Amino acid sequence: MKKSVIDRRSMRNVSPQVQQYLQASLSDNTRRAYSHDIEHFLAWGGRIPATPARVASYLAHHAQTLSYATLCRRVVAIGRAHSIKRLPSPAHAEMVKSTLHGIRRTTGSAQRHVAPVLLQDVKAMVKDMTGMKGARDRALLLTGFAGAFRRSELVMIRVEDIQFVDEGLVIRLRRGKTDQAGQGRDIAIPFMRGKSCPVKAITSWLVQSGISSGALFRSVDRYSHVTEQGLSPQSVALIVKQRAEAIGLDSRQFSGHSLRAGFVTSAAKSGASSWKICQQTGHQSEAVMQRYIRDSHLFTDNPLGKIR
Structure with a gap:
């Protein structure tokens, strides 16, 4: 008192x-x-x-x-x-x-869980993208997945925050949901084999858009002109929904958070350690992140599979 x-x-x-x-x-x-x-x-x-x-x-x-x-x-x-x-x-x-x-x-207090965009989903989403919006969305989706970014973090990225290195690139995240003090952290995005490489997608987007500073992900008008206005978090969610629907998925099940959830789920399925996943996602605790891992292992060694 x-x-x-x-x-x-x-x-x-x-x-x-x-x-x-x-x-x-x-x-x-x-x-x-x-x-x-x-x-x-x-x-x-x-x-x-x-x-x-x-x-x-x-x-x-x-x-x-x-x-x-x-x-x-x-x-x-x-x-x-x-x-x-x-x-x-x-x-x-x-x-x-x-x-x-x-x-x-x-x-009850259970929160709604959006469907994760898994690696195979991301690859399908970006497969046939063309034009200026296609180049932007390709870079956005692949970067959002590879960096396990929240939608608010994605729209915060500036060209000045990107450093290209031999292994790929490093994105300096100035502030995040759990970093309100603004200490920032670095997220490594390595080169990937094939046509779904986020590093190559960002490079292509920068070349096509001509962006050299300021917001990385921006609005593109109907004439394919890149504007000075950066995307909003809501725009990221709409892009994920639109691209999910384009490959035959139920868009109602997806949101901007689906990219982050998809990274955690895919990484867990591939056998990545919890602490390495947290290093990429920025989770301060494994408690929340473990939910995705538990969900990804629901069918692993399920006892029903042992019944003959």
Whole structure:
């Protein structure tokens, strides 16, 4: 409680510089998500300030239509909206906590898992790509898979972040989901045999597009002109869905995260060690990454195969 009082006092009469750093404490994606969460709450009939009973009613109303993870994020956003205005947060009320707990016990907390884009899928997707958009999408998909990038990380890559070396190339990721401090890390993309080499795809894209600096992956207009505007994370998801549908897959099962999930799954199936996979993906813990590995081994040594 004492810490909360100190925090509220420290928020009074803050300078523009302090406000700027407070804004930087959250990523752009997080701020957009919180803004959407608050808009959804207000559109339902909520208000700021909100009572614990009102927030609990909101949670109960959407318990069957929104995931448990989404509801938890909505509570965090509502709580933050109160903290900014130096108001008591209903997010800490026992009624709200108990309602969330009851929803979890009733509906479960499992998150939706997208289908992974496996290596054979990526090869099929990029096989017959042509034109400027084809060159971009080819480089995007192969790089996203080989580097196990999140969609937000893919659109963050700049030409200045790429270093070509004898073994392939190294991409300097300036910031990631688990690296909000911006320490950055290097991701190695080696040469691959055949026509699905991400290094050759990036080289070809740079030559065809004429890009020499700035965002690596950019919008291409209907006249095949490469614009100055970089792709958004949502664009990456749409490209994955479009290319999945083009090879006969159900696009509803795929998203921008499918490339990252596909790398982990494919690497696990090939026998790569967990720590080497984490080195590529940037996972701070093997706990999340192990889920993909367990899924990939569901049919390995399955006891039913031993039954004659």
